[in-house]
Amino acid sequence: xxxxxxxxxxTTDGEDRIDAGTVQRLxxxxxxLFAAANATSRTRYDAARDVLAGGVVSSFQLQEPWPVYLNRxxxxxVWDVDGTRRLDFHNGFGAMxxxxxxxxxxxxxxxxxxxxxxxxxxxxxxxxxxxALRQRWKLHSWRFATTGSEATMDALRxxxxxxxxEVVVKMFGAYHGHHDAVLVSVGDDDGGADPLSLPSxxxxxxxxxxxxxLTAAVPFxxxxxxxARLETLAARGRAVACxxxxxxxxxxxxxxxxGYLAAVREVTRRHGTLLVFDEVKSGFAVGSAxxxxxxxxxxxxxxxxxxxxxxxxxxxxxxSQETMDLVATRRVYQVGTFNGNALAMAVARxxxxxxxxxxxxxxxxxxxxxxxxxxRHALDRAGRAGHGALVGGRGFVALTRxxxxxxxxxxxxxxxxxxRLAWLYLMNRGVFATPARPLQWMVGLGHTxxxxxxxxxxxxxxVSELG
Numbered sequence: 001x002x003x004x005x006x007x008x009x010x011t012t013d014g015e016d017r018i019d020a021g022t023v024q025r026l027x028x029x030x031x032x033l034f035a036a037a038n039a040t041s042r043t044r045y046d047a048a049r050d051v052l053a054g055g056v057v058s059s060f061q062l063q064e065p066w067p068v069y070l071n072r073x074x075x076x077x078v079w080d081v082d083g084t085r086r087l088d089f090h091n092g093f094g095a096m097x098x099x100x101x102x103x104x105x106x107x108x109x110x111x112x113x114x115x116x117x118x119x120x121x122x123x124x125x126x127x128x129x130x131x132a133l134r135q136r137w138k139l140h141s142w143r144f145a146t147t148g149s150e151a152t153m154d155a156l157r158x159x160x161x162x163x164x165x166e167v168v169v170k171m172f173g174a175y176h177g178h179h180d181a182v183l184v185s186v187g188d189d190d191g192g193a194d195p196l197s198l199p200s201x202x203x204x205x206x207x208x209x210x211x212x213x214l215t216a217a218v219p220f221x222x223x224x225x226x227x228a229r230l231e232t233l234a235a236r237g238r239a240v241a242c243x244x245x246x247x248x249x250x251x252x253x254x255x256x257x258x259g260y261l262a263a264v265r266e267v268t269r270r271h272g273t274l275l276v277f278d279e280v281k282s283g284f285a286v287g288s289a290x291x292x293x294x295x296x297x298x299x300x301x302x303x304x305x306x307x308x309x310x311x312x313x314x315x316x317x318x319x320s321q322e323t324m325d326l327v328a329t330r331r332v333y334q335v336g337t338f339n340g341n342a343l344a345m346a347v348a349r350x351x352x353x354x355x356x357x358x359x360x361x362x363x364x365x366x367x368x369x370x371x372x373x374x375x376r377h378a379l380d381r382a383g384r385a386g387h388g389a390l391v392g393g394r395g396f397v398a399l400t401r402x403x404x405x406x407x408x409x410x411x412x413x414x415x416x417x418x419x420r421l422a423w424l425y426l427m428n429r430g431v432f433a434t435p436a437r438p439l440q441w442m443v444g445l446g447h448t449x450x451x452x453x454x455x456x457x458x459x460x461x462x463v464s465e466l467g
Contacts, residue, residue, distance in 0.1 A: 006287065006294055007255045008369060008390040009403065010376045016385035016401045018466055023417050026465060030424035031065060037428065040082040044069045060093065063435040064420070068427065073100030076446035078432050086432040087451050089441040093434065094281050097307035097356070097364070097393060099446020104355050105310045105347055112346035120337065125345035132352040133318055136289040137302050141324035144316050144340040148280030148305035149177025151315040152244065154334050155301045156181055159242035159274045161332045162323050167233055169226070169243045169273075172198050172217040173251055173407025176244055176278050180207045185217035190408050195225045196232070216240075219406040220249045221256060223263035230271045242274040242301070247291040250281040252410035253396040253440055255389050261297040274323075280305040280315060285442060286392030288361050310351045314344040360445055364393040367443040367452060371395060374456025382463040387413075396440040399463070414439065422462065429458045 035042070045066040048055035054062055061067050072079040076099055078088045091097060098105060130142040145151045156168055168181060172190055176182035183203040190198055198217045202209075216233060218226045230240050247261055248254070268275045277299040279290035284307040287294050292302060301323065305315030326332040338344075372390040375397040379386040387404075388397035398404065398413035414437060423438035431454075434440060441455070 006365060006391060008372055008395075009255060009388070010372065011387040011401065011403060012376060012379040012385055013401070014379065014383040014385045015467075016399070018399060018418060020417070022465075022467060023421055027417065027421050027424065030421065030428055033428045034424055035065065037084060038066070038068055038080070038082055041069045041080060042066050044081055060436070063423070067435075068432075074446075075099050075101070076444060076448065076451050084430075086427070086430050087447075087454060088432045089443070089455060090432050090434045091442045091444050092311065093306070094285060094394070094442055095306040095309065096311055097285055097442070097444050098310050098351065099444045100311075102310065102355060102445070104350055108347050108350040109312075109343065112343050116342045118338065119342050122340060123342055123345060125342070125349045126340040129345055129348045129352060130316075132349070133304065133316060136352075137292055137304075137318055138289075138298070139302055139318035140321040141328075142316050142318045143324070143327055143334050144314060144345075145305075145336060146313045146315065146338045146341075147177070148278075148303065148315045149179055150336065151280060151303040151305055151317045152176045152182060152276075152278055153179045154317045155276045155278075155303050155319075156242065156244065157334075158301060158317070158319060158323055158326060158332055159276060161326050163239075163241045163272065163274060165239045165241035165273075167214055167216060167238045167240045169216050169218060169229065169233075169240050171220040171245050171249065171407070173410065174220070174244075174246055174249060174278075175251055176246075177280075180211045181215055182244070183207055184212050184215040190219075195219050195222060196228055219408070220245070220254060221260050221405045223260055223267055226264060227267045227271075230267065230273060234271065240271065240273045242276050243268050244276040244278055246278050246282060247295060247297070248282045248286060248391050248394070249407070250394070251407055252398075252404060252414065252437065253389050253391065253394050254404055254406065254410065255391060256295070257405070261295050265297050265299075274300040276301045276303065278303050282391070282394065284308060284356050285364075285394045288356065288358060291391065307356070308348050308351065309344055310347045310355065312341075312344040312347050313338075314341070314348055355445070361392065364443060364445065367447055367449075368393050368395050370449065370452045371441065371443060371455060372397075374452060375459055378456060378460035378463055381460065382466075384463050384466065386463075393443045394441075395443075396437065397459070398439065399466070425462045426458060429461070431455055431458055 186203040283290040283304045301319040385401035426433040
């Protein structure tokens with residue numbers, strides 16, 4: 001089923017029980033295959049652990065039995081240190097929407113690097129990129145950052161300054177970066193807690209309790225609970241500065257229920273609370289103006305990143321002129337040595353003006369729709385229950401009958417053992433997948449119809465083996 005916002009969702013009927021013994025047997029087999037094919041990665045891992053914490057540059061890359069080390073990417077494919085070629089449906093955690101070594105981007109890098117890699121001053125490209133972002137998201141003023149984490153950090157600081165309030169609300173389970181204010185309630189399961197009083201749980205050590213307590217969480221797709229939580233917090237003298245939400249929840253690609261985002265907009269306005277759409281991950285992957293452009297709901301602030309830089313680290317936050325005047329007058333301190341980096345701005349400009357065109361987004365939607373269809377047909381042919389969703393180039397499939405609506409349901413739809421099996425299975429058959437959510441995928445401009453068929457064939461083989 002396709003909605004007016006370009007969202008596609010499907011469910012299939014059939015067997016929804018997955019035999020635990022079968023899963024463990026397949027995991028053991030796939031681990032043996034993985035170990036035999038990735039010996040060089042194992043050697044690199046052993047050496048890397050001596051100088052890199054955990055042997056990787058980001059904890060998102062940790063994976064049992066060991067991570068795969070890559071040394072090249074071209075178009076839709078990546079090659080690892082063992083010489084294995086895999087189709088990349090991971091796409092650098094969503095940053096490589098354009099495909100690896102896109103000719104327009106590599107040529108821009110070569111040309112721009114000859115002029116300046118970094119100068120620590122504002123250039124023409126930065127102005128052009130900000131202008132393009134304004135045209136797409138309809139927000140007046142912008143500032144750049146290096147990462148999506150920095151962009152959401154800036155957005156919360158702006159919201160607090162604009163409202164004079166300190167408490168922020170996020171959706172339970174959502175990831176908005178690795179700064180303290182949002183590394184709260186990022187778990188897979190709410191433990192059965194009352195949705196009206198979900199606890200503020202730090203995601204690991206080192207986050208001060210006082211900081212953690214300034215962030216409250218509510219379930220995604222539940223505007224009534226959001227309204228009640230804002231009311232309760234205000235009654236306790238803790239009025240909320242902003243609600244930060246991914247309009248398409250990315251830890252599982254959960255699509256908003258019809259009317260949900262409009263209700264969130266109405267609720268936040270009524271409470272004098274600013275609304276932040278975090279489109280760092282959805283952004284360009286789901287449309288030329290992210291899901292904001294498709295859903296018809298106007299947030300107060302937007303954050304973007306990942307695919308904006310075409311592989312270079314760049315992010316941005318946009319807001320009204322009134323809100324951004326807080327930055328312009330230095331009441332809010334927004335700085336960074338690499339903000340608006342010359343090389344990154346040249347690539348972002350090329351990206352927005354000539355790569356991520358309306359035609360490109362139409363092609364991404366077609367490829368994504370094709371992949372969702374392949375997954376649905378695979379489930380049907382295997383007689384297995386499942387569900388999936390797609391928005392632009394981002395989608396997922398799960399082996400449960402009832403579609404997930406919030407993050408607790410996501411954890412139930414992607415049980416750890418099945419996810420582990422899926423990652424090993426895909427990797428062993430030439431598909432590079434994200435470790436945490438292997439059946440969550442992103443197509444890119446480098447992919448072809450043949451690549452979609454290849455992914456669908458591997459997925460069909462997997463579900464058929466599950467019986």
